[in-house]
Amino acid sequence: MPDQTTFADALLDADHPVPEGLSDAFGHKAGKRFDIYRNNVAVSLTQALETGFPVIRKLVGDEFFKAMAGVFLRAHPPEDPRLQLYGRRFPGFLAGFKPVRHLPYLADVAKLELGLRQSYHAADVVRLSVTGLTPEAVLVLKPILAPASLVIRSRFPIYDIWRVNTKADAPKPGTDPQDVLITRPEFDPGPHLLPLGGVDMARHLKGRMTLSEAMAPALALNPKADISALLSVFISTGALTLDRTDP
Numbered sequence: 001m002p003d004q005t006t007f008a009d010a011l012l013d014a015d016h017p018v019p020e021g022l023s024d025a026f027g028h029k030a031g032k033r034f035d036i037y038r039n040n041v042a043v044s045l046t047q048a049l050e051t052g053f054p055v056i057r058k059l060v061g062d063e064f065f066k067a068m069a070g071v072f073l074r075a076h077p078p079e080d081p082r083l084q085l086y087g088r089r090f091p092g093f094l095a096g097f098k099p100v101r102h103l104p105y106l107a108d109v110a111k112l113e114l115g116l117r118q119s120y121h122a123a124d125v126v127r128l129s130v131t132g133l134t135p136e137a138v139l140v141l142k143p144i145l146a147p148a149s150l151v152i153r154s155r156f157p158i159y160d161i162w163r164v165n166t167k168a169d170a171p172k173p174g175t176d177p178q179d180v181l182i183t184r185p186e187f188d189p190g191p192h193l194l195p196l197g198g199v200d201m202a203r204h205l206k207g208r209m210t211l212s213e214a215m216a217p218a219l220a221l222n223p224k225a226d227i228s229a230l231l232s233v234f235i236s237t238g239a240l241t242l243d244r245t246d247p
Helices: 002-013 034-054 054-060 062-075 090-096 106-120 134-141 158-164 198-204 209-221 227-236
Strands: 150-152 179-183 189-192
Touching: 002 158, 002 209, 034 062, 034 106, 054 062, 054 106, 054 158, 062 090, 062 106, 106 150, 106 158, 106 189, 134 209, 150 198, 158 189, 179 198, 198 209, 198 227, 209 227
Parallel strands: none
Antiparallel strands: 150 179, 179 189
């Protein structure tokens, strides 16, 4: 029997010969049967990428996406048995894939799409509620980002690009850099445009600083940051929690 590496390499690359030692139920060399199995695996992985990155697929076109997926899956076989999580390395792959070098925003858009899936499968926690609290009481809370919350910094208008490719009548993307906050307040995750200073504030929301303290470095780095807008987006979207229980 072939070793696992040889089998995996042959399974993901049609240019590899059928591994020695494989046979069907009748003892015949598993030639055509292996080819069918190999094709089914490639189709399944390609479909997983198409499902996970619909905006990327729309931006480059179906035919090109399938060809690009073939290159990716040969270089990056699944690392997790859960097919719905396949594609963790896809953003990095796009960043270095020469045929899409003229579309430098693709990698960050892929990060956004990957983030939506990661958010969907993240652990559930009780979201931070400030109902009944005074502004002073809110500012001394020491929340953390919920497991389903993540931030993406980009030098491209990735929120606009994602929106125009998923929402009817969305405005045309601008040209300014955009940072995105992904949250899952209920069942479905969604991206939110993050105000100036949001990424820097998020980096300090680890349960050791109060909200007031976490805002200080964000303001120092971004003097024009709107504190009210920052607090509003982090609290209203369900991005924060006081639950520090390990998932």
